[in-house]
Amino acid sequence: MSAYDVLAIGNAIVDIIARCEDDFLVAHGIHKGAMNLVDAERAELLYSHMGPAIEASGGSASNTAAGLASFGGRAAYFGKVSNDHLGNIFAHDIRAQGVAFDTSPLTGTPPTARSMIFVTPDGERSMNTYLGACVELGPEDVEASKASSAKVTYFEGYLWDPPRAKEAIRMTAKLAHAAGREVSMTLSDPFCVDRYRDEFLELMRSGTVDIVFANEHELKSLYQTADFDTALNAIRADCKLAAVTRSENGSLIVRNSETVEIKAVEIDELVDTTGAGDLYAAGFLFGYTSGKNLETCGKLGSLAAGIVIQQIGPRPQADLRLAAEQAGLL
Amino acid sequence: MSAYDVLAIGNAIVDIIARCEDDFLVAHGIHKGAMNLVDAERAELLYSHMGPAIEASGGSASNTAAGLASFGGRAAYFGKVSNDHLGNIFAHDIRAQGVAFDTSPLTGTPPTARSMIFVTPDGERSMNTYLGACVELGPEDVEASKASSAKVTYFEGYLWDPPRAKEAIRMTAKLAHAAGREVSMTLSDPFCVDRYRDEFLELMRSGTVDIVFANEHELKSLYQTADFDTALNAIRADCKLAAVTRSENGSLIVRNSETVEIKAVEIDELVDTTGAGDLYAAGFLFGYTSGKNLETCGKLGSLAAGIVIQQIGPRPQADLRLAAEQAGLL
Numbered sequence: 001m002s003a004y005d006v007l008a009i010g011n012a013i014v015d016i017i018a019r020c021e022d023d024f025l026v027a028h029g030i031h032k033g034a035m036n037l038v039d040a041e042r043a044e045l046l047y048s049h050m051g052p053a054i055e056a057s058g059g060s061a062s063n064t065a066a067g068l069a070s071f072g073g074r075a076a077y078f079g080k081v082s083n084d085h086l087g088n089i090f091a092h093d094i095r096a097q098g099v100a101f102d103t104s105p106l107t108g109t110p111p112t113a114r115s116m117i118f119v120t121p122d123g124e125r126s127m128n129t130y131l132g133a134c135v136e137l138g139p140e141d142v143e144a145s146k147a148s149s150a151k152v153t154y155f156e157g158y159l160w161d162p163p164r165a166k167e168a169i170r171m172t173a174k175l176a177h178a179a180g181r182e183v184s185m186t187l188s189d190p191f192c193v194d195r196y197r198d199e200f201l202e203l204m205r206s207g208t209v210d211i212v213f214a215n216e217h218e219l220k221s222l223y224q225t226a227d228f229d230t231a232l233n234a235i236r237a238d239c240k241l242a243a244v245t246r247s248e249n250g251s252l253i254v255r256n257s258e259t260v261e262i263k264a265v266e267i268d269e270l271v272d273t274t275g276a277g278d279l280y281a282a283g284f285l286f287g288y289t290s291g292k293n294l295e296t297c298g299k300l301g302s303l304a305a306g307i308v309i310q311q312i313g314p315r316p317q318a319d320l321r322l323a324a325e326q327a328g329l330l
Numbered sequence: 331m332s333a334y335d336v337l338a339i340g341n342a343i344v345d346i347i348a349r350c351e352d353d354f355l356v357a358h359g360i361h362k363g364a365m366n367l368v369d370a371e372r373a374e375l376l377y378s379h380m381g382p383a384i385e386a387s388g389g390s391a392s393n394t395a396a397g398l399a400s401f402g403g404r405a406a407y408f409g410k411v412s413n414d415h416l417g418n419i420f421a422h423d424i425r426a427q428g429v430a431f432d433t434s435p436l437t438g439t440p441p442t443a444r445s446m447i448f449v450t451p452d453g454e455r456s457m458n459t460y461l462g463a464c465v466e467l468g469p470e471d472v473e474a475s476k477a478s479s480a481k482v483t484y485f486e487g488y489l490w491d492p493p494r495a496k497e498a499i500r501m502t503a504k505l506a507h508a509a510g511r512e513v514s515m516t517l518s519d520p521f522c523v524d525r526y527r528d529e530f531l532e533l534m535r536s537g538t539v540d541i542v543f544a545n546e547h548e549l550k551s552l553y554q555t556a557d558f559d560t561a562l563n564a565i566r567a568d569c570k571l572a573a574v575t576r577s578e579n580g581s582l583i584v585r586n587s588e589t590v591e592i593k594a595v596e597i598d599e600l601v602d603t604t605g606a607g608d609l610y611a612a613g614f615l616f617g618y619t620s621g622k623n624l625e626t627c628g629k630l631g632s633l634a635a636g637i638v639i640q641q642i643g644p645r646p647q648a649d650l651r652l653a654a655e656q657a658g659l660l
Contacts, residue, residue, distance in 0.1 A: 018426075019647060052424075053422070053423060053426070054386040054643060055384065066382065084415065085414065085415035085416065086415065089383075089385065092377065092380075092382075092383070097381070097382045312647070313384060317642070
């Protein structure tokens with residue numbers, strides 16, 4: 001029996017979100033659309049130049065866990081916060097969404113991670129992440145019972161940035177596979193792929209990872225090619241199942257020789273792309289762990305992504321189960 | 331010469347905002363639409379039952395100061411935070427909006443004030459405010475140069491809840507009047523009016539306050555009447571100028587025998603009423619301190635209120651100056 005549909009593992013982050021013009025990104029050397037890692041000093045500097053902001057719990061895999069719970073799925077999460085105010089906010093929000101979150105917080109420093117997210121007028125988000133307490137996530141944080149009782153374990157490629165999280169991932173993957181479960185990852189970010197390309201490919205080719213989520217840019221970065229079809233055929237061979245998102249061009253799901261094409265949902269206004277990929281994974285994994293066919297999994301992913309990009313902040317304020325029912329997907 | 335258009339004084343609060351159903355308010359004894367004062371213990375309890383939330387700087391008069399600055403006005407603010415994380419957020423956001431904010435923060439406890447705001451499906455907000463550091467605001471926090479150099483000093487009726495803020499108000503009003511400036515207040519909340527009715531009337535009748543902002547419910551509470559016209563004629567006699575908001579029915583501005591009627595702006599969707607009155611005051615005071623006629627002042631107020639109720643959170647993400655220009659009001 002599975003106690004959880006999805007166990008998500010990631011960097012536990014509170015987002016600080018403000019709008020800015022494109023000039024601001026250029027002036028401050030922020031790579032647009034990417035996750036920029038910053039140290040404490042640069043975090044202070046950027047905050048001092050940031051406009052009025054709002055705070056909201058974020059973190060890629062935690063957004064996915066929250067999204068899955070909003071669909072009605074059973075989610076658990078591993079991630080490290082500190083016992084400070086932002087850590088309390090993070091823990092409150094994920095638990096209030098119904099996600100099992102029991103990773104013990106750090107006492108004292110470093111503080112809970114935060115990401116300063118600048119949203120430009122085109123709706124694109126550019127992240128500046130200070131990892132803080134996340135650097136302390138390690139194998140001692142693996143709760144074996146959760147690792148072996150979740151249908152799918154899902155982790156973010158971003159976890160290769162902190163030093164010991166990868167050990168936690170490899171341990172969790174072993175426990176999961178020993179219990180007959182599947183393991184899934186998101187490639188997270190094209191620059192993250194560039195930093196850890198060989199290790200990500202090894203995770204896939206060794207069978208440590210069964211299911212891969214990526215966007216078009218990450219996929220091309222993984223295989224160092226500008227040709228999308230080349231990259232798509234390469235990942236087809238490297239993992240059991242892959243879902244590749246292409247923004248307004250929808251997504252493609254590949255499994256061996258099978259290809260399923262999903263249209264993007266129509267939206268009224270693109271407000272903030274933060275969380276789009278995370279919520280696609282949430283919808284997909286909710287469908288997948290509910291036994292839906294790949295087309296429905298993809299449509300659930302598109303639905304959730306389409307909702308989150310029409311609001312500020314990375315976790316939908318709307319009830320995703322209700323939205324899925326209204327869309328005729330459940 | 332005036333260094334500031336508006337000096338705002340209020341409870342410095344960070345909002346914690348979540349959606350809930352009406353049943354939740356009933357189950358937790360929260361008075362819908364009102365500002366409910368809570369102690370630290372009840373704040374903890376309510377937070378533990380609150381759904382996933384977002385955090386945003388709030389506080390009635392501080393929202394007005396931020397709105398005025400967004401219009402391009404010159405604003406200053408007095409309000410008390412603690413030197414903790416929420417205090418840093420509050421100070422960052424108001425300064426990043428261009429408001430002069432130099433009140434010295436408390437060291438240590440009580441912590442920065444927070445208000446748990448529950449937004450029901452009809453868009454109405456119900457606030458649960460823990461005053462924290464705000465109880466320490468007193469006459470020692472009055473910066474005389476700002477009090478005497480702002481065209482209008484604006485304060486919230488809510489300041490009668492903490493013990494010594496009213497002393498700061500009376501001192502500021504004296505300095506302002508001695509410099510030939512005007513003093514303005516918002517009645518804040520019908521229950522707040524009920525708590526301090528006699529004192530509020532004394533402020534008006536003694537000439538301590540020249541300009542009053544109120545909504546219909548607060549006005550009726552002030553004069554303990556169910557008849558709107560009776561209340562409107564009463565306030566006409568009690569202060570030099572009053573602006574009374576009536577939600578979707580617009581607003582009325584009265585000055586002696588003069589009455590100006592302003593329509594509410596049409597909106598696409600009512601999302602969250604938080605900040606509606608605060609932003610009306612921001613628009614009105616921006617117009618007033620720019621020398622606009624009362625009709626334009628009211629239209630600027632309606633414009634800002636209409637913008638803030640179509641988003642989550644109490645301070646507009648949009649640039650109000652741009653919005654006013656597009657509406658042909660500047």
